[in-house]
Amino acid sequence: MSKPKVLVADPIAQKGIDELANGGSLDVTVKIGLKPDELLAIIGEFNALVVRSETKANAKVIEAATNLKVIGRAGVGVDNVDVDAATKRGIIVMNTPGGNTISTAEHAFSLMVSTARNIPQADASVKSGKWDRKTFVGVELYNKTLAILGMGRIGTEIARRAIAFGMRVLAYDPYLSASRARSLQVELVESLDLIIPQADFITLHMPLTAETKYMLNAERLAKTKKGVRIVNCARGGLIDEAALVEALKSKQVAAAALDVFEAEPLPAESPLRGLPNLILTPHLGASTAEAQEGVGIEVAEQIRAALLSGEIRNAVNMPSIDAKTLAVVGPHIALGEKLGHFLSQIAAKRVESLNINYSGKINEADTTPVTRSILASFLRAAGGPEVNVVNCLSFAENLGIKLTESRESSQSDFAELIELTATGENGWVSVAGTFFGTTPRIVKVNGRHVEAKPEGVLFLFENRDRPGVVGHVGTLLGKHKVNIAGMSLSRNEEGGEALTLLNLDSVPSEAIIKELTAGGDIHSVQVVQL
Numbered sequence: 001m002s003k004p005k006v007l008v009a010d011p012i013a014q015k016g017i018d019e020l021a022n023g024g025s026l027d028v029t030v031k032i033g034l035k036p037d038e039l040l041a042i043i044g045e046f047n048a049l050v051v052r053s054e055t056k057a058n059a060k061v062i063e064a065a066t067n068l069k070v071i072g073r074a075g076v077g078v079d080n081v082d083v084d085a086a087t088k089r090g091i092i093v094m095n096t097p098g099g100n101t102i103s104t105a106e107h108a109f110s111l112m113v114s115t116a117r118n119i120p121q122a123d124a125s126v127k128s129g130k131w132d133r134k135t136f137v138g139v140e141l142y143n144k145t146l147a148i149l150g151m152g153r154i155g156t157e158i159a160r161r162a163i164a165f166g167m168r169v170l171a172y173d174p175y176l177s178a179s180r181a182r183s184l185q186v187e188l189v190e191s192l193d194l195i196i197p198q199a200d201f202i203t204l205h206m207p208l209t210a211e212t213k214y215m216l217n218a219e220r221l222a223k224t225k226k227g228v229r230i231v232n233c234a235r236g237g238l239i240d241e242a243a244l245v246e247a248l249k250s251k252q253v254a255a256a257a258l259d260v261f262e263a264e265p266l267p268a269e270s271p272l273r274g275l276p277n278l279i280l281t282p283h284l285g286a287s288t289a290e291a292q293e294g295v296g297i298e299v300a301e302q303i304r305a306a307l308l309s310g311e312i313r314n315a316v317n318m319p320s321i322d323a324k325t326l327a328v329v330g331p332h333i334a335l336g337e338k339l340g341h342f343l344s345q346i347a348a349k350r351v352e353s354l355n356i357n358y359s360g361k362i363n364e365a366d367t368t369p370v371t372r373s374i375l376a377s378f379l380r381a382a383g384g385p386e387v388n389v390v391n392c393l394s395f396a397e398n399l400g401i402k403l404t405e406s407r408e409s410s411q412s413d414f415a416e417l418i419e420l421t422a423t424g425e426n427g428w429v430s431v432a433g434t435f436f437g438t439t440p441r442i443v444k445v446n447g448r449h450v451e452a453k454p455e456g457v458l459f460l461f462e463n464r465d466r467p468g469v470v471g472h473v474g475t476l477l478g479k480h481k482v483n484i485a486g487m488s489l490s491r492n493e494e495g496g497e498a499l500t501l502l503n504l505d506s507v508p509s510e511a512i513i514k515e516l517t518a519g520g521d522i523h524s525v526q527v528v529q530l
């Protein structure tokens, strides 16, 4: 079997590349600086793509990436990846949150100090031959008010450092709980309009979303304290650059420092380049030896785990499955796949809802990966092999199938049970499975107790409970050389309706089924192949 192929398209630490190549189980190609059409031309060959913020994995690239399973971002922001397009195509997108937090916080903090003390401008002045001590008089951070917009990993580290510098720290983050803010010793401010006028320094640490785009626009900049200093080490587009240029010119904003820009690389003709009170760095927040080694190794480990063992860590478009969880729920994932596949074959078309009930011991584990596997295998009848654990939720949503989970433990006969019920306009069907020791078994179909191995050919029918039916089936299948490997019968009452489930060694033909049902005692015949 050929090795999974990985393309590293942005510069990551050598140790990360070594980790990808470790053991020789992956075929690793490093091609930095590919032009968009060059990437488009080769991406189809690869199973994994590693990027930082430069390579654009846009919808076109994802469409061309016919063999891609995973995109690994050595860093935090995935705005250069079309995550929705990847999800639809079933491609996992992973990042390495946390690996560059300290480096970015230190960079943002350094920029804040630089805006207070004009360090880069003073350095340039001395180097140009001058000795100007008047122009570069600064301000202290001590006793000043800092507004942190976005109080996640980096914002938190900034707060710690600012408190150590004797600053009063305010935070604006609509998703931060009051108790967390208290434990971080910051004052939580309810709205942007309340925090902005109080701040001597503002630093931004949030993702760029539709909600955060141009968070600092002309109107908000006009509401700042005259002489405020602003740092953006998060994402270009959080500040309206044109409005910032005007505010820096009018000195409403005394100084600012930007590490990130609306367009990167920053165009040569950008008006930002000509302002003496603006400090610019070329997206260097994460550019330290420590951060790059950390995120490079981490992304490599995550990609190896995803491609070689199915372990999912730090995916932004599906829940993580760590090795410990995988060890516990691995057998349930395999059983769930069989049950989902079984149910898809006995259910009528136009299913409206799928319920998965977990009862017993399984509830001690995280059932999310089991649910995903069940749903993906159930939907594969409709969507083919394209449907997988990443895109199954959006696939179900597009079909209008409502997925629900329940945890009722009324089935006390089994230590644990996974029961799936598909409901549509034609009624419902169900299947349930468990383990006998470590062996998986189907133990219920349509609410009736049966017992069958979830493998190979399963033959399911309903029949009138009367003497001779079983013999008739055995004789007929035997006559046509179809061997019965296992048989399970279930009836509601003596002489009533029975349900029979057989494990067969081969698929019975249409002609056999016709012969079997001819007498009228046997009906609702279904052949399921697992």
Ligand SMILES: NC(=O)c1ccc[n+]([C@@H]2O[C@H](COP(=O)([O-])OP(=O)(O)OC[C@H]3O[C@@H](n4cnc5c(N)ncnc54)[C@H](O)[C@@H]3O)[C@@H](O)[C@H]2O)c1
Pocket: 076, 077, 078, 097, 098, 100, 101, 104, 149, 150, 151, 152, 153, 154, 155, 172, 173, 174, 175, 176, 205, 206, 207, 208, 211, 212, 233, 234, 235, 259, 260, 283, 284, 285, 286, 287
């Ligand atoms: N310059 C760099 O090189 C560099 C390096 C690392 C991260 N970053 C960027 O820094 C940003 C923060 O990274 P992080 O690791 O701290 O992320 P994080 O997810 O830990 O924190 C982001 C915070 O923003 C908050 N937030 C979301 N929407 C908000 C809104 N409308 N208003 C206020 N707060 C909001 C969230 O609640 C969260 O607490 C990201 O954009 C990331 O891409 C840049």
Ligand SMILES: O=C(O)[C@H](O)COP(=O)(O)O
Pocket: 052, 053, 054, 074, 075, 076, 077, 078, 100, 283, 284, 285, 286, 287
């Ligand atoms: O989101 C991030 O992790 C940072 O923006 C770092 O980007 P980089 O990997 O291109 O330095």
